[in-house]
Amino acid sequence: MTAHHSPLHPMTYSTRGADPATATAFLAPLDQVGAGLPGSGLSWLTELRAAGRERFAAVGLPTIKNESWRYTNLRDLAKVSFQPAAPAAATIDLLPTVRAEGQDGPRLVFVDGRFRADLSSVEGLPPGVELLSLAAALTSHTDLLADHIGRLAAADDRPLVALNSAYLADGPVLHVPAGVQVERPIELVFVSVGTEAQATSCHPRSLLIAEAGSKAVVVEHHVGRGAGTTLANHVTEVFVGEGATLHHYKSQREGTGAIHLSHIAATVATGGCYDNFILTTGAKLSRNEVVSRLDGTEARTHVSGGYLVRGTQHADTTTLIVHAQPNGTSREVYKGVIDDTARAVFQGKITVCPDAQKTDGYQLNRALLLSDGAEIDSKPELEIHADDVKCSHGCTAGELDDDALFYLRARGIDRDTAQGLLIGAFLSESLEEIAEESIRDAFQGIVAGWLEEQK
Amino acid sequence: MIEIKNLHATVDGKEILKGVDLTIRPGEVHAIMGPNGAGKSTMSYVLAGRDGYEVTEGSVTYYGKDLLAMEPEERAAEGVFLAFQYPVEIPGVGNTTFLKTAINAIRKHRGEKELDAMQFLKLIREKTKALGMNDEMLKRAVNVGFSGGEKKRNETLQMAVLEPKFAILDETDSGLDIDALKIVAEGVNALRSPDRSMLVITHYQRLLDYIVPDHVHVLAAGRIVKSGGKELALELEKNGYRDFGASEAA
Numbered sequence: 001m002t003a004h005h006s007p008l009h010p011m012t013y014s015t016r017g018a019d020p021a022t023a024t025a026f027l028a029p030l031d032q033v034g035a036g037l038p039g040s041g042l043s044w045l046t047e048l049r050a051a052g053r054e055r056f057a058a059v060g061l062p063t064i065k066n067e068s069w070r071y072t073n074l075r076d077l078a079k080v081s082f083q084p085a086a087p088a089a090a091t092i093d094l095l096p097t098v099r100a101e102g103q104d105g106p107r108l109v110f111v112d113g114r115f116r117a118d119l120s121s122v123e124g125l126p127p128g129v130e131l132l133s134l135a136a137a138l139t140s141h142t143d144l145l146a147d148h149i150g151r152l153a154a155a156d157d158r159p160l161v162a163l164n165s166a167y168l169a170d171g172p173v174l175h176v177p178a179g180v181q182v183e184r185p186i187e188l189v190f191v192s193v194g195t196e197a198q199a200t201s202c203h204p205r206s207l208l209i210a211e212a213g214s215k216a217v218v219v220e221h222h223v224g225r226g227a228g229t230t231l232a233n234h235v236t237e238v239f240v241g242e243g244a245t246l247h248h249y250k251s252q253r254e255g256t257g258a259i260h261l262s263h264i265a266a267t268v269a270t271g272g273c274y275d276n277f278i279l280t281t282g283a284k285l286s287r288n289e290v291v292s293r294l295d296g297t298e299a300r301t302h303v304s305g306g307y308l309v310r311g312t313q314h315a316d317t318t319t320l321i322v323h324a325q326p327n328g329t330s331r332e333v334y335k336g337v338i339d340d341t342a343r344a345v346f347q348g349k350i351t352v353c354p355d356a357q358k359t360d361g362y363q364l365n366r367a368l369l370l371s372d373g374a375e376i377d378s379k380p381e382l383e384i385h386a387d388d389v390k391c392s393h394g395c396t397a398g399e400l401d402d403d404a405l406f407y408l409r410a411r412g413i414d415r416d417t418a419q420g421l422l423i424g425a426f427l428s429e430s431l432e433e434i435a436e437e438s439i440r441d442a443f444q445g446i447v448a449g450w451l452e453e454q455k
Numbered sequence: 456m457i458e459i460k461n462l463h464a465t466v467d468g469k470e471i472l473k474g475v476d477l478t479i480r481p482g483e484v485h486a487i488m489g490p491n492g493a494g495k496s497t498m499s500y501v502l503a504g505r506d507g508y509e510v511t512e513g514s515v516t517y518y519g520k521d522l523l524a525m526e527p528e529e530r531a532a533e534g535v536f537l538a539f540q541y542p543v544e545i546p547g548v549g550n551t552t553f554l555k556t557a558i559n560a561i562r563k564h565r566g567e568k569e570l571d572a573m574q575f576l577k578l579i580r581e582k583t584k585a586l587g588m589n590d591e592m593l594k595r596a597v598n599v600g601f602s603g604g605e606k607k608r609n610e611t612l613q614m615a616v617l618e619p620k621f622a623i624l625d626e627t628d629s630g631l632d633i634d635a636l637k638i639v640a641e642g643v644n645a646l647r648s649p650d651r652s653m654l655v656i657t658h659y660q661r662l663l664d665y666i667v668p669d670h671v672h673v674l675a676a677g678r679i680v681k682s683g684g685k686e687l688a689l690e691l692e693k694n695g696y697r698d699f700g701a702s703e704a705a
Contacts (some may be wrong), residue, residue: 406575407543410503411613412531421556425547
């Protein structure tokens with residue numbers, strides 16, 4: 001156990017190195033589109049957007065001078081003039097799914113951040129479960145949104161959350177009432193299309209609420225169609241009630257022109273469980289932030305995933321698990337495979353607050369480097385302010401085991417297949433964290449597809 | 456037939472093999488004995504094609520083909536099998552997946568139809584039964600948590616499944632107690648056949664009590680310095696390797 005006995009400092013975004021000049025281009029289009037955003041009659045929303053705009057105007061894009069952004073440089077984004085994506089009527093065929101062929105189920109589809117009712121279906125949900133677009137919910141579920149939006153993802157701390165709030169307009173909303181079990185996975189599909197002529201951006205806001213004693217499985221797919229440069233700046237707020245369980249799986253396999261930025265903020269009440277898994281294979285630049293707070297006693301969270309990058313891809317995983325109350329359990333298993341001159345970043349922090357006695361925390365990040373030019377920047381961090389806790393972390397970076405590779409080849413297995421077997425074996429440790437078998441299989445299929453592309 | 460001629464090989468720039476000559480005919484079992492550091496393991500790795508073992512001179516002709524020009528997987532597909540001194544543990548890769556991938560890779564190379572799951576299972580049951588092995592070993596990851604004896608039995612199973620023409624047994628006795636050694640040797644003996652040759656590499660004569668060779672060679676300081684029949688092994692057991700100009704502790 002490693003304990004840093006420093007005073008507990010609040011999570012604030014330092015404005016050190018702030019570059020407000022980078023904000024102008026991102027905020028300018030708001031003057032045109034701002035008035036047309038849905039829910040303009042809601043004062044809380046107007047204030048939230050204004051506060052986001054003001055904050056982002058003051059700080060601009062995060063810079064590498066900020067500790068949390070040391071390894072991921074967004075400098076190049078300031079050189080591109082992103083326009084808010086127009087509502088896209090593009091035909092989207094072959095939507096990704098974890099379902100078996102011919103099986104249907106609840107699904108919301110967003111194209112460049114806008115809800116597409118024609119591609120979505122909310123049939124087959126148990127009574128009382130609400131699954132709809134945020135744009136629609138701003139009319140029909142104003143109280144629900146007012147009570148939750150902006151509560152977890154604070155714009156003050158994070159410039160990209162501020163930017164997302166400034167543009168807040170659409171995204172998925174899921175509300176599972178107390179005691180309801182949703183058996184079938186709920187799929188949320190985000191398609192980046194963009195246009196070749198113009199770089200486009202969107203800022204989806206997702207809201208997932210699992211009330212006390214409920215259970216749901218959410219699967220997010222982020223895919224790309226088209227060759228344009230697209231920026232998706234997601235913010236997701238997750239509320240897990242007392243004794244509720246939310247499985248939240250995400251596969252990000254956007255195209256090579258995509259920039260994928262995501263901030264997920266979750267709170268878990270007493271006895272609840274928030275289970276998050278993110279598989280990253282796509283986008284030229286991605287950042288996945290996951291903040292999971294155990295705000296009740298005996299709460300659990302799993303924050304795991306895998307990142308597979310090649311070429312010149314850059315994938316950043318930045319997680320924070322906060323144990324605020326006693327008897328909490330957290331488990332984090334990340335595995336990464338990095339090839340060519342790709343680069344991955346893993347920053348994993350566990351904070352144990354003074355009250356959070358009997359905390360059990362486990363964190364592991366292992367990276368496999370397949371080429372000399374591949375890079376991993378790994379920064380595990382434990383910040384422990386309670387004395388009766390069990391916390392461990394491990395962090396390794398290595399190459400494929402030459403002995404194992406030769407052993408397989410000496411049995412007639414060609415180099416590519418042998419490498420694939422070893423990479424698959426390496427990743428299996430994190431994929432096994434996926435509790436739902438059908439989803440584990442689907443994600444294993446994505447990994448297999450990635451390995452195939454290599455050949 | 457395998458013809459090794461004037462084989463020189465270096466590891467990290469250091470010459471380990473300094474002109475090995477050896478001819479092995481189908482069905483023959485040859486033993487190579489020698490002190491530590493004589494180049495025994497280098498010889499097995501050079502024949503199997505491991506990276507980092509550079510052949511600087513000489514040739515190995517394998518049934519008319521240039522063995523040294525082949526990748527390790529090609530050699531395996533052509534029937535070369537190295538039973539490892541230290542079989543590698545591969546966490547996360549199931550023993551069954553491994554064996555199935557291997558046999559199908561080799562069948563594909565031979566122009567044979569790949570085995571489906573049922574055919575493979577039938578074959579593997581047959582082979583494990585013949586070797587007196589427990590099916591349970593197949594369910595585990597490759598060599599992970601295997602005892603020394605289980606690892607060597609797993610090597611024998613792979614050999615039985617892949618049916619090589621030329622098997623190299625590198626220090627098969629290391630890490631085995633006498634009971635385990637007997638079991639492994641029985642497995643190997645069961646695989647002796649008129650069209651399969653074997654090269655048994657060992658430091659100790661003990662193994663050769665159970666796998667009785669047709670020819671015995673002494674490898675010292677990178678060369679074969681003496682050849683004879685199986686009685687040569689007994690002589691070495693008695694007198695050690697000092698007569699061959701190599702120190703025991705090398």
